[in-house]
Amino acid sequence: MVEPTFICDDDYYVPDANQLITEDDTPVDNFASAKQQRLLVSSLYSALKTQIFLAEANVGVYYTDLQPAIVPDVFLSFDVQVPQNWWEKQNRCYMVWRFGKPPEVAIEIVSNKEGDELGKKLRIYEHMRVSYYIVYDPTGQFGQVLRVYELRGMRYSEISETWLEQVGLGVTIWQGEFEGRQDTWLRWCYQDGNILLTGDERASQAEQRASQAEQRAQLLAEQLRRMGIEPSD
Structure with a gap:
């Protein structure tokens, strides 16, 4: 367990980032997932130029120092930015206590059943209070290509609606070409169904x-x- 650090006189607990693993240099992913992640992240930065947000792929998210970081395939968090001194240990990944809130959206791309996206990961994001958890299963490992969960109270509810009301964005399945590859992709979209370019x-x-x-x-x-x-x- 990390030794607690206290600031001011309020006994406010701040984990010591120097004792946390912010990167382990062991990325293991496949071509399809990597390209899908780039599409989701790059389209946000291209389309939402006037908004303040942070979207990343394969960056660790710590919600407590008592558990290892979870690494979403993609996450989206509004009204936060990466600090200028991002090489400092406490700024290298998404620590909920530093950004003041969890991401609004977490996305997992299923490539096999070992990731336990509908079990352990769902419970972690639920406990973290991520507003929307999206599971994209392009090969049908769990039988359904797209699942969207919305946090209602303390629990996730699977919803049929793919419009994420709290963030003003939706997701949709799209057939087309990205980076020279014709395939089926998960895309962000506006409420009228048009995709973010x-x-x-x-x-x-x-x-x-x-x-x-x-x-x-x-x-x-x-x-x-x-x-x-x-x-x-």
Whole structure:
């Protein structure tokens, strides 16, 4: 057990970060999960530029110093930012007592049954009071591709709704291409169902709009010439 540290005169317990494992340098994941994690994180930073939030993949979350960190595949926490001095031990991962609250959303991507996403991990996020816990099971290990749990009181309830009211975002299953890979993906979406775009998708749409505008201009110029009018006149 970590020796307690007290600040001020309020006997407020602050765990000593120097005695916690903030990284163990043993990442073990698969290509599909890694790409899915990048998609979920990158689209948030591309689409929510005016909001303050922290979204990461495979970063440890400590809710107590009495238990090892849990490492969500993806988490999302609003109204918090990584401190500037992020190399300091206490700033290297998400310690709930330093950020003042747990993340609003935790996502686990199922690749096998050993992760116990519907058992131990669910109970940990529930105890941590994460508002929404999402289990994405692309290969159907547990029989259902997408499960969404909402914290109601002290317990999680599985809900059929994929709109996360408390965070103003939803999730959806999407068929398409990301980083050159055509597949089925879990995406963030707005309430109208439109997905949050990545930076590359935004750039591609801008190029398409520019190309369409140029084509319209060329068509108009041809029509004017047939009428005996030079477009430059």
